[in-house]
Amino acid sequence: MENIVFCKGGGCTAKLGAGVLSRVLGMLPKGPVDENLLIGYDSKDDAAVYRVSDDVAIVQTLDFFPPMVEDPYIFGQIAATNALSDVFAMGGEVKTALNIVCFPEDMDLNILGKILQGGAEKVIEAGGTLAGGHSIADDGVKYGLSVTGIVHPDHIYPNNMAETGDILILTKKLGVGIICTANRIGEASAEAMEEAVASMTTLNKTAAEIARSYRVHACTDVTGFGFLGHLHEMLDGKHSCKVFAAQVPIMQNVLQYADEFYLTAAAQKNRNHVESYVQFENISFAMEEVLFDPQTSGGLLLAVHPEDAEKVLAEMQEKGLPAAIVGEITEKREFEIYVKSGAA
Amino acid sequence: MEKKIVDARGLACPLPVVNAKKAAEELHTGDVLTVLVDNEIAVQNLQKFAKQKGYTAAGKKKAEKEYEVTIQVVSADAAKTAATEEQDEEVACTVDARKNGMVIVLSANVMGTGEEKLGKSLMKAFVFAVTKQDILPETILCYNTGAYLTCEGADTLEDMKILEAEGVNILTCGTCLDFYGIKDKLAVGTVTNMYEIVEKMEQAKTIIRP
Numbered sequence: 001m002e003n004i005v006f007c008k009g010g011g012c013t014a015k016l017g018a019g020v021l022s023r024v025l026g027m028l029p030k031g032p033v034d035e036n037l038l039i040g041y042d043s044k045d046d047a048a049v050y051r052v053s054d055d056v057a058i059v060q061t062l063d064f065f066p067p068m069v070e071d072p073y074i075f076g077q078i079a080a081t082n083a084l085s086d087v088f089a090m091g092g093e094v095k096t097a098l099n100i101v102c103f104p105e106d107m108d109l110n111i112l113g114k115i116l117q118g119g120a121e122k123v124i125e126a127g128g129t130l131a132g133g134h135s136i137a138d139d140g141v142k143y144g145l146s147v148t149g150i151v152h153p154d155h156i157y158p159n160n161m162a163e164t165g166d167i168l169i170l171t172k173k174l175g176v177g178i179i180c181t182a183n184r185i186g187e188a189s190a191e192a193m194e195e196a197v198a199s200m201t202t203l204n205k206t207a208a209e210i211a212r213s214y215r216v217h218a219c220t221d222v223t224g225f226g227f228l229g230h231l232h233e234m235l236d237g238k239h240s241c242k243v244f245a246a247q248v249p250i251m252q253n254v255l256q257y258a259d260e261f262y263l264t265a266a267a268q269k270n271r272n273h274v275e276s277y278v279q280f281e282n283i284s285f286a287m288e289e290v291l292f293d294p295q296t297s298g299g300l301l302l303a304v305h306p307e308d309a310e311k312v313l314a315e316m317q318e319k320g321l322p323a324a325i326v327g328e329i330t331e332k333r334e335f336e337i338y339v340k341s342g343a344a
Numbered sequence: 345m346e347k348k349i350v351d352a353r354g355l356a357c358p359l360p361v362v363n364a365k366k367a368a369e370e371l372h373t374g375d376v377l378t379v380l381v382d383n384e385i386a387v388q389n390l391q392k393f394a395k396q397k398g399y400t401a402a403g404k405k406k407a408e409k410e411y412e413v414t415i416q417v418v419s420a421d422a423a424k425t426a427a428t429e430e431q432d433e434e435v436a437c438t439v440d441a442r443k444n445g446m447v448i449v450l451s452a453n454v455m456g457t458g459e460e461k462l463g464k465s466l467m468k469a470f471v472f473a474v475t476k477q478d479i480l481p482e483t484i485l486c487y488n489t490g491a492y493l494t495c496e497g498a499d500t501l502e503d504m505k506i507l508e509a510e511g512v513n514i515l516t517c518g519t520c521l522d523f524y525g526i527k528d529k530l531a532v533g534t535v536t537n538m539y540e541i542v543e544k545m546e547q548a549k550t551i552i553r554p
Contacts, residue, residue: 023475023506181358261365261393265357265385268392273509276531285396334496 038153039090047086047149049156057153061086064100064144068180068296069197072111076118076143078200082223082297083145084126088208089221089300091157092149094126099133102142115143126203155212157219157302160236166217167309168241168327171207171316172199172299174227174290175254182253182262192253199251199322200297207300207323210315215305222298226270228291228337230301232277235329235336243291243327243339245283250290258286258293266294277336291339303329346375353382353410360386361393364415368397371417382409384511390415445549446481448474450490453498455554467493470554471500471507480512481552483544485536487517495521495529504532517541 025041038057039049047061063083067075080097087094099119103112123130123145179196182188188196204221211219222230227248235241270292280288299321304312309325316323325344350367352360364379371377379390387403390413394401400416454463455470471493474481484507486494493500494516508514514533521527521535545551 020510023510027476185359185362261361261389261396262358263361263389263392265383265389268357268385268388269509272388273505276505 038156039158047090047092049090049092049151049153051153055152057151057156059087059090059092059149059151060147061090061149062100062144062146064102064142065296066140066142069183072114073118074197074201075141076115076120077122078118078197078297079115079143080119080122080145081201081203083147084122084128085204085221085223085297085300087126087147087149088204089157089159089219090149090151091155091208091212091216091219092151094123094128094147094149094205096131096148097123097126097128098131098146099135100142100144100146101133101135102138102140103135104139104141105137107141111141115141119143119145122201122203126205157211157216159218159220159230159234160238162218162234162239162241162303162329163305164239164329164331165306166303166329167306167325168231168243168329169302169304169309169312169316169323170222170227170249170299170326171204171302171321171323172202172222172295173249173251173322174222174295174298175251175293176200176295176298177226177264177267177293178254178257178262178290179251180296181264182257182260185262187257187260187262189253192251192257195251199299202297202321204300206319207316207321210319211300211302211304211312214308214312216302216312217305218303220301222295222301224266224294224296225273226267226292226294227298227301228274228278229270231327231337232274234301234303237336238332240330240333240336240338241327242330243337244325244344245287245291245339245341246343247324248291248326249322249324250287254290254293255284255286258289263289264294267292270294274337279335279338281339282341283339288339299323346371347378348375349378349380351380352386353380355381357386357389361389364390364393364413368399368415368417373418375417377415377417379413379415381411381413384411387411387413445547446479446483447544447548447551448481448484449545449551449553450484450486450493451488451553453489453492464499467554468499468503471503475503475506475510480507480510483513483515483548484533485515485517485541485544486533487520487541489520489524491516491520491524491526494532495526496531497529498531501531508532515540515544 036051038051047059049057049059051057069075084094120130176196179188179192183193218234220230348367350363352363360381368377391401394415401413403413406412455466492498494504515536518535518537
């Protein structure tokens with residue numbers, strides 16, 4: 001079997017920069033306002049939510065990208081896990097999914113089969129049904145899903161309604177962008193890559209289900225804009241927060257690879273976009289890079305009522321998730337994000 | 345003094361930095377390493393690398409998709425001293441946005457003469473409208489009360505940040521920031537001085553002053 005053709009940067013590192021994107025989106029014509037569209041792209045949220053009745057709203061999302069690993073089956077799993085995650089980040093249940101495929105005409109179709117197999121398995125694991133798809137011939141491989149889920153209109157997790165005093169919980173370790181970059185030039189250890197793949201193929205389903213029993217004020221999944229980029233969106237100009245760097249879960253070897261400058265262009269774009277909002281207090285260069293690192297299929301970032309935080313954390317850890325309390329929401333201060341070197 | 349050139353055009357990150365790092369390891373204090381790249385983000389990543397190593401770096405746009413980063417290599421010991429001195433010194437990278445030679449001069453925090461409230465809202469609308477143009481300026485110069493436009497609390501700040509993300513060079517007059525006591529509030533772009541302000545105006549093909 002031939003190898004998948006590598007794009008210049010796979011996974012969420014292939015995302016367009018937030019600055020460029022907001023400029024283009026700002027120019028689109030806006031039709032009449034539909035009151036049933038509860039969440040559209042105006043809110044920079046993870047998925048669109050449309051109310052069809054008092055009890056049911058549809059969650060719609062799509063995500064696809066070029067490969068960031070060589071194994072087509074694992075790539076399929078990662079791309080699907082990443083696309084499904086947006087439904088979980090809204091508090092929804094996955095119902096149906098459609099494949100989105102770009103594939104070169106002259107490439108071995110067995111590769112495509114492996115990609116789709118990996119994807120289909122994750123859709124089933126997520127509790128959904130694969131219902132169709134669309135494919136086009138293209139120079140490079142790209143794969144993802146368009147996912148439809150449902151959610152109760154009163155139980156949507158917005159990404160920007162955090163309250164002062166809320167505790168921030170992150171459900172996966174950071175660093176997959178840097179590790180995949182190191183891997184691309186043959187410098188990542190097998191163990192580091194294994195850990196990254198295991199993380200990228202873990203659905204955010206369990207984390208989202210646990211969160212449902214508690215007071216979660218805001219939730220997003222950490223993907224292309226990195227931990228600080230998504231945190232910035234969550235704060236939405238209304239709050240500030242403290243991040244306790246020592247408590248942020250990170251992958252093995254990732255600091256070492258950051259110090260070797262195995263850094264992506266996307267991480268630098270993230271830095272350009274968010275750095276002015278962030279005050280680093282004695283944080284190493286490598287850790288800064290990890291906090292800006294674009295995450296493919298990253299974890300959920302939740303703002304939880306302070307009385308519930310420990311319980312949420314305990315349940316998640318019991319289910320084997322590497323979740324951790326990483327910070328807390330405060331009143332708006334001079335800077336938006338204060339990254340402190342110690343623990344809480 | 346040795347000179348070395350690394351051509352990293354056509355290579356995606358992290359390769360330009362990884363190749364530059366390998367080349368720098370074979371050089372000694374005072375040697376110069378020139379790295380050629382084809383995009384601005386790679387320039388920034390090289391500057392980040394140089395700063396970490398305590399080297400000095402200067403980026404220059406030579407042509408469309410052709411950038412040159414000149415790195416002055418110093419030994420590990422010398423680097424430590426240099427790093428502390430250089431920390432606040434932002435390396436000037438004169439890479440431009442979409443149009444060479446368009447400079448917008450914001451000499452006040454209001455647009456036009458008249459009621460201040462109106463002048464302020466006109467200025468906010470002006471900066472917003474700039475973000476929506478197909479052709480962006482190369483540089484925005486802010487001086488006198490124009491310095492407020494790039495500081496914390498300004499309603500123009502978000503749009504200024506969008507422009508910066510697009511590659512617009514946003515420069516605010518340091519003397520003005522000092523005079524109004526808002527130097528620590530600067531939230532976008534870099535501080536400039538009168539020499540640079542004069543130079544930017546002299547070299548501009550078009551100056552827009554609302």
